[in-house]
Amino acid sequence: MEQQEWTQVVGAATKAPSIHNTQPWRFTATADQLDLYVDPGRALPVLDPTGRQQVISCGVAVEFAVVALAAAGWLTEVELLPDAGDGDHLATLRLIGPIEATALDRELAAAIDHRHTVRDPFQPRDLPAQLLDRLQAEAGAFGAWFKPVTRSEEEVATVFLIDRAEEMEQGDPAYLAELQSWLRTDPAAVDGVPVEAVPSGDPHQRPSNWTIRDFVVGTRPHAASGPAHDPDAPPPEVERPTVVLMGTDGDDRYDWLQAGRALGRVLLLATSAGIAASSLTQALDWPATRARLRTRLSLVGYPQMLLRMGYPQEGAPVAASGRRPVDEVLAPASDG
């Protein structure tokens, strides 16, 4: 494959969601092979000291590349952690041979461009059970589990632990400094989370019991300066997102990559069904709340991702977040 075609594939891979939009990856390409490395220079040492969420992000990028290659008519073999001597070398994708792209391959590849994290409240509408079964099966193909949080005691425990973790994070100056350093006010920014992509109101005032990560704490205008509240207005409809826990039996780099690949597949299938998602990973950032989630929900294995899913409000604008140009992340493989 020519470098120009790799540019398109890597362009698709880099549309992957990543924690704080850090885009912690770099790629090299030869004629028949693409390699992905985690970029340790884009780490989040406070939020993610083990690099778990960065490796998950890279796993999504691997799967987006596989999807883009399939739509371009290439069957790919993926080897995870191909180099025992280099832990940053996360994946090798080898072109096995030409295939006829299926309608599903093309649909999923088209979804790569349409998927965005949607943090605004969703419509109060349930997701089809059949679709949830399908997503569960897709995640299972990567050895990952996909568990909608449906029982009310599970929901109460999960909401509580997210709130607890969010509170701990908002009280941690090092966490806040790191978060601030990835928040972007320039709409042309090529990385980080744009302020337009995060709701400007207080996350605790949203018509939802799920607390989204507060990216703008400390910079939000005082409540008194906001729009006047009409006491006669009907209360806003409370969203009823489907909240899903994804996890793996083990908890090492291989499991994180597989969780990321499963997440990538789940997000693209959901997008092509008109469903949006946002991650709610605060409770998984902290070992204590992550461990309590395991015990409170009697989970077998390790939670890797908490996803809030639903139908976005019709016509609501969605702010896309920036991406670094491909030539910043893709290099030809050096000889030898």
Ligand SMILES: Cc1cc2nc3c(=O)[nH]c(=O)nc-3n(C[C@H](O)[C@H](O)[C@H](O)COP(=O)(O)O)c2cc1C
């Ligand atoms: C592992 C992981 C964890 C994430 N955690 C959160 C989170 O806790 N809260 C949130 O609002 N977004 C979260 N995100 C979403 C990223 O902020 C988002 O993907 C990134 O800003 C790029 O935006 P996009 O998804 O619209 O392309 C997470 C994404 C990943 C991959």
